[in-house]
Amino acid sequence: MSQFWSPIVHSLTPYVPGEQPKVDKLIKLNTNENPYPPSVKVIETLKQVADDKLRLYPDPNADALKQRIADYYKVERNQVFVGNGSDEVLAHTFQALLKHEKPLLFPDITYSFYPVYCGLFGIDYLTIPVNDEFAININDYPQESGAIIFPNPNAPTGKLLALEDIRQLLREHAHKVVVVDEAYIDFGGTSAIALVNEFNNLIVIQTLSKSRSLAGLRVGFAIGHSALIEGLERVKNSFNSYPMDRFAIHGAIASFDDEESFQTTCQTIIDTRNELTNTLEKLGFNVIPSAANFVFASHPEFDAEEIAQKLRDRAIIVRYFNKPRIDQYLRITIGNNDENTKLCAALKEIIC
Amino acid sequence: MSQFWSPIVHSLTPYVPGEQPKVDKLIKLNTNENPYPPSVKVIETLKQVADDKLRLYPDPNADALKQRIADYYKVERNQVFVGNGSDEVLAHTFQALLKHEKPLLFPDITYSFYPVYCGLFGIDYLTIPVNDEFAININDYPQESGAIIFPNPNAPTGKLLALEDIRQLLREHAHKVVVVDEAYIDFGGTSAIALVNEFNNLIVIQTLSKSRSLAGLRVGFAIGHSALIEGLERVKNSFNSYPMDRFAIHGAIASFDDEESFQTTCQTIIDTRNELTNTLEKLGFNVIPSAANFVFASHPEFDAEEIAQKLRDRAIIVRYFNKPRIDQYLRITIGNNDENTKLCAALKEIIC
Numbered sequence: 001m002s003q004f005w006s007p008i009v010h011s012l013t014p015y016v017p018g019e020q021p022k023v024d025k026l027i028k029l030n031t032n033e034n035p036y037p038p039s040v041k042v043i044e045t046l047k048q049v050a051d052d053k054l055r056l057y058p059d060p061n062a063d064a065l066k067q068r069i070a071d072y073y074k075v076e077r078n079q080v081f082v083g084n085g086s087d088e089v090l091a092h093t094f095q096a097l098l099k100h101e102k103p104l105l106f107p108d109i110t111y112s113f114y115p116v117y118c119g120l121f122g123i124d125y126l127t128i129p130v131n132d133e134f135a136i137n138i139n140d141y142p143q144e145s146g147a148i149i150f151p152n153p154n155a156p157t158g159k160l161l162a163l164e165d166i167r168q169l170l171r172e173h174a175h176k177v178v179v180v181d182e183a184y185i186d187f188g189g190t191s192a193i194a195l196v197n198e199f200n201n202l203i204v205i206q207t208l209s210k211s212r213s214l215a216g217l218r219v220g221f222a223i224g225h226s227a228l229i230e231g232l233e234r235v236k237n238s239f240n241s242y243p244m245d246r247f248a249i250h251g252a253i254a255s256f257d258d259e260e261s262f263q264t265t266c267q268t269i270i271d272t273r274n275e276l277t278n279t280l281e282k283l284g285f286n287v288i289p290s291a292a293n294f295v296f297a298s299h300p301e302f303d304a305e306e307i308a309q310k311l312r313d314r315a316i317i318v319r320y321f322n323k324p325r326i327d328q329y330l331r332i333t334i335g336n337n338d339e340n341t342k343l344c345a346a347l348k349e350i351i352c
Numbered sequence: 353m354s355q356f357w358s359p360i361v362h363s364l365t366p367y368v369p370g371e372q373p374k375v376d377k378l379i380k381l382n383t384n385e386n387p388y389p390p391s392v393k394v395i396e397t398l399k400q401v402a403d404d405k406l407r408l409y410p411d412p413n414a415d416a417l418k419q420r421i422a423d424y425y426k427v428e429r430n431q432v433f434v435g436n437g438s439d440e441v442l443a444h445t446f447q448a449l450l451k452h453e454k455p456l457l458f459p460d461i462t463y464s465f466y467p468v469y470c471g472l473f474g475i476d477y478l479t480i481p482v483n484d485e486f487a488i489n490i491n492d493y494p495q496e497s498g499a500i501i502f503p504n505p506n507a508p509t510g511k512l513l514a515l516e517d518i519r520q521l522l523r524e525h526a527h528k529v530v531v532v533d534e535a536y537i538d539f540g541g542t543s544a545i546a547l548v549n550e551f552n553n554l555i556v557i558q559t560l561s562k563s564r565s566l567a568g569l570r571v572g573f574a575i576g577h578s579a580l581i582e583g584l585e586r587v588k589n590s591f592n593s594y595p596m597d598r599f600a601i602h603g604a605i606a607s608f609d610d611e612e613s614f615q616t617t618c619q620t621i622i623d624t625r626n627e628l629t630n631t632l633e634k635l636g637f638n639v640i641p642s643a644a645n646f647v648f649a650s651h652p653e654f655d656a657e658e659i660a661q662k663l664r665d666r667a668i669i670v671r672y673f674n675k676p677r678i679d680q681y682l683r684i685t686i687g688n689n690d691e692n693t694k695l696c697a698a699l700k701e702i703i704c
Contacts, residue, residue, distance in 0.1 A: 014589030037404035052389035237366030
């Protein structure tokens, strides 16, 4: 508390990201990082970026990266917005497109940064309960609202909403912005980017942190109608001219240039997820069907927080949320085969 | 214009950064970039950062970098805030510390991003005219105000305010935040960081873009009382958990580790600035005494915009602002010796 703060600061409840422990040798399954390294071509490119040109500003518009993403998704460059991780893209989206007289809608169980953004920008919001299987029912979203946002697959459940449902939602809420936050879409879902030329009220947000193994580089992007993108650009250009450094711009381009590495990594994680789901179910866990690089699981006989603590005692960290409706679940990131094996062995010890 | 924009977006007038032309072989003296490369140790470090660890998130708090900056400036780690370039640090500062019932004050001739931030965050402001020599007179700053911000040296004039004046201003406005924006301080000024333990209402903001030749890396920081820094952290953690990527964190640390390279570069630019000032004065220019890596100059007989255009015809870009009081001035970045020689030759051609 300080007399010098702007009044809004007193009321903020900042987001708390998953722990980033500073010791090595932990099996870190708590922040949905990719267990596999980025493409060797990306690393190669990044080494080349480390040169004397760093004295120069990057392109404030990051046009080369926008063009590469536009080509990849077969849209126009002015339909692409880029930012310092999808969290920054989301922040600009909340400020530029989601503050209206009527409340913003999002699921009650969802990415816990959403209410934080609302606090920062003074956005009125209403949460809509997901059903008992954690599914979003689009018919529950009332017409009396200013905009809608949800992750797909949802976080922290991993539950996917079908593209047909999203199409129907867009049709029924044609006069408000609908944001589909697709941080995990590459692990088995179909992107709503397929719909951006059909609906002028749709924004799709993605990140290179998960499926492209580049959490350490901070690159996210949004794709939508050019008028929505222009709204984002206006806010971005009133906030920070150069959010994308030279590494972010060129590393991200290189990532989209190596389709094979990307596909192989995603498929391996999907396969491991299926194996892990089987093992967890054999151990008596209830596992929500996941389209993400994590599973969300609960055990009818063992307390989730206690399991998390016992895993931590064995140097394995998973994410536990002490929140209504999900306080008996663990969110477990899909690790590599070795991590997966060790996790399963530890869980067997704890449960059997 | 779009029906989908949040109302605030319609009224924004985004900042327009200096042009970043995509052709080579231009002499680029328009965005105050450092003509000399970053330390070879920084480049070396950055090449090492390009590895498989990029799959992992960076430390959301960038503690190692904060500690390095704290050690360098002999303050505590909780007195340091870091961000994606000083523009992002400024953005968070405007939102976290400068929005009050009474208006924010800044000079009429100053960094033109300030009114843009005010527009974005709905901050009421009042500009205080600098005098005819472009000097800030601290006695002109009224008590009836919510906070004060100014660059030192000022932009785009390069004019320095003495530390004693800043101390007096802090004393006379002890109940409001005073922000000293020191993007150019390393080129001959004395930093107000010396005063942060004396005044709990002072925030000093710096960047690695200019004096440390790292515009392409995007690192800025703020130093002040821990309660002010906490206000910034609260806003930052409600906006983006991980603004500093792995390159920014480790490259910046390496830069503070190479004092010799830093000092040599700054001194060379100061020497070149003095030479350029002499030459310009011989050509009849009026040059404002500069403590920055640029000079601000006007010619009594030649129109500034016309000179800028004629320089551009010769593949030299300088910055021209079509704004009241300064529309007969050019802001010329200090280049290397070769660029300096070519600039002077071109100006001789244009003027003689």
